[in-house]
Amino acid sequence: MERLTAHWAILGKTPESLDDYSVIRCSSGAISNAEFGMWLKAFTSGTMEPKALPRVATSYFAADGEPWLGLSLQREPDSQDGFHRPYAMTYYVCVRWADVVAGPSTVSYRALYEALAEEDFSGDAPFGLSLAAYDERHLADQVNGTARRAAALLLTGRPVCVVRAGHLPPDRRLDFLDAVAALLPYGFRHTLAVSTWTNSASRHRIRLSFAEVPPTHGAWELPWEADDRPASFPPQALLYEKELERYQGDDLCDLVGWLGTLVEPRDFDDVSHRAAASRLLRGRASDRGTAYGGQSVVRPPKPSVEQLLHQCRESIAHAEEQRLGALTAQLAERARDRVTDQDRKTYRVFIRANPIRPPERLSGSAVVRDFFEILLRLLYAAPMHAADVEEMLVDLGGQRRLEHGLSPALLAAMSKLLPASAPSGRLLIAYLQGPEHLHKVLAVMSEDELCHVAVRSRNRKVLEIVITEADRRALPTDPRGMEAVRYALARHRYLIEAISSICAAEESVVRYQDVLWVGHRRYLTSADIKEILADLDSPPRTFLLAIMTLGAPGTAPALLHTMAGGTMRELSMTGTPVADTVKAGLDRMLARDGGGDGRMARYRRRAGLGRLAPASTLGKALAGASIVLVAAAGALALWLWP
Amino acid sequence: MADTDSAPGDPERGREPDIAMWGASGSGKTAFLAALSIALNKSRDAGWRLIGENAVSRTELAKLRNTLLQARTFPAPTEALTHYSWMIIGPAETRRRWWWPWTARAARAPKIKLDFLDLRGDLYAESESNIDKKALVDSLVKSRGLIYMFDPDREARVGDAFKHLDAALHEVAGRMLVGDEYEDGKLPHHIAVCITKYDDPRVLRIAMEGGFTERDPTDELRIPHVPPDRVRDFFRLLCQEAHDHNTEMILDLIEAFFHKDRIKYFVTSSVGLFIDEDLGRFDPDDYLNVIDNAGGGLTIRGAIRPMNVMEPVLWLGQMLRPGAIGSGRWNG
């Protein structure tokens, strides 16, 4: 006997109602009335037909990222709605997938159905279902040629519709559906919707069902107990069917038992999962042939990583340190195996859906810390980068912001991973642990390394840390420190790659300003501008704007000349007649008495207005500068906004 | 085990329905579809037929027909989006060339393929994430014909037609009208607005007392009917009689969303009025065709004589498949 918590709902009508079917009662808690309604209706498979009742169907869904498995029973109508139409009530239970696979034995559809039938669907508390253990003997007894073929055809990814079986009582049909599922790795039940009857005119999502006629498109039509295999039978399905045919009697029973232990969630829509199923079966056959000398041996089932995680989560919640220790050891073993990126993603989804929050009294526990350490190894590839750390905050901390407090055990686990992390990951981990930790990590990094991390990681927080640190190091009182920072920034192109990929335009300008200021600590001189731009190919426009915000008085000509020079260099126009013309134009623009256009100046001169009234040198300088600035701004406008 | 009717790459694959049924729960959508084949058979120009285009649609058609004709009751409440691919075949017409009228060309039967989508009335009220609703809105966006069912009886009792239609229209308009494709801001569909259950005394009485009915001199059964040019006014009156004040706005709502020349109003009944065979004509004191039975359900009492069930469909058929129907014989 297995005990599982089940949530439940009734889809139906109230007598005399003028409305469509809706959830008229449901359990309170994990799943809302609206969600129940949505999932129940999403898996309806056509208007009820009295001859097809009772109808049993299964479905699956995810609520808050957590997968659930559901089973419904539609009973014969016994009342009428407001239009005098008889209506049928559907009784539905659903259980967490994680609970189904965590127990000592898995659960068959029949077991779930029988447990449902026991319940009275009153009150609003979830049920505690008592489920019969997985009965491989009973399941194996139900297997016939049609079941084998149905299982094989499901592995093509297309739905299977069994026809010419209208004479079978609903009970037999349910057993058949269960038997087909039992001929596939159990994990496929994760995305398997079956039904003892569907109407093919409805657009339903049932993958395996009985019907009067098959749907017009997409599904396999499988006549009940018909032997001949048509020509279009796909070879991969043929292989699986043949493989299954090799098992009879006790062997078949063992096979079903073994498949029942393969509980990692599998998706029929994933071609790799389907292919893996065929490989598994073949692999088992060859194992049996060699290692066990033809004798079938059921290997002790190895719990899946999700199962282990689920159990760890429970033992943390109940503060069972000893159990957690044992589970962590098993988990560590799994973490040593090859873990693919796809696996990691699955585990992370699982953890996100089942957050682990150690209670207060475990906050200093070394066992919990070890668990987190293994968990981090499972969830993220080594070495950890800044992006991983940020992912981790979402996966484990449930937040995007770094500043929020994390469990001390998790922090401790992270510090153990610190040495093996990438520099960017190290910075973020240290940052999370507090200022002293961060200083320690920063202290051993050269200016060059700092800039390198900022550019490589393209991570906002890392950038912020690096700029702050550069600012701290480039003290005006320490010329060597400043020199080192300036040099490193120049070598790493003023962090342009990082800033331009992280920040929007306005923020970029501010960031470049910071970078330029840290490196120079003064308004930029003409020499600075030339030096900065000399080594940069196509600096972004935001960078040029930042230079303008920091240019010292009188540096506009230098800026314009450098920009023009750089552009011509890039366009390979240096030395051409056009380059000369540009240079002449720039000289004219920047000439002290330049300003209005040439004709105007000539006119003024002719009219004797060319000579300026006496003025202070400063005034003249200012006037000249402003004219130059206007001209420069005009030229810039042309250059920046082509 | 052939992959049923068609291979991948078949242009028919995943074809979206042309005509979607709209209307609240119980407004008579499914009953209307069930009556369609009977209506075609009984039409005055005999020779119309409705056939299923594939095994699924054939089976469903037979089930619907049998519900009315054999079980003599109404279909069960619809649970899921249901898709029927049907074909309407008209009487073969012998056609003469205007320039050579002495010999007739081989007879050709008009054929219209029509796919219908029957649904739960409350689907629009459901949340965005509902998969069925998404499928529904997707196919509505692709469909070009709508049969909108207005049930005066339901309106008098609950009065939620406005809410339903408003939600549905906004859903579809939200998807179709935001772009530039329909510059005039109207939906491209043709819509047949059907007042249902005309045989119900609560509807027929309003029509007769309001002076909307006439007798067709050629009809020996002397059934009172609402002439086509008065249907819109009758509809307006029914909307005013409704339980909910908003219902009054339905007509404006429809006319705001659709081109005036793509709206047509019909007064329909899926089962028709009871006619005492001995009397042989309409009896104002005995025309109830739907009666309670011992089991608490409903039974259809006499012959099924659908009224204006074929007409909206053929009108839509002609609008959606111009040229499929040669002459205008049926709509005269």
Ligand SMILES: Nc1nc2c(ncn2[C@@H]2O[C@H](COP(=O)(O)OP(=O)(O)O)[C@@H](O)[C@H]2O)c(=O)[nH]1
């Ligand atoms: N008197 C009468 N009742 C009808 C007619 N059509 C439908 N009904 C009634 O309305 C109910 C609902 O019809 P149905 O077609 O199932 O509505 P749907 O929910 O819109 O599909 C039926 O069960 C009948 O009781 C009709 O033409 N005349």
Ligand SMILES: [Mg+2]
């Ligand atoms: Mg219906």
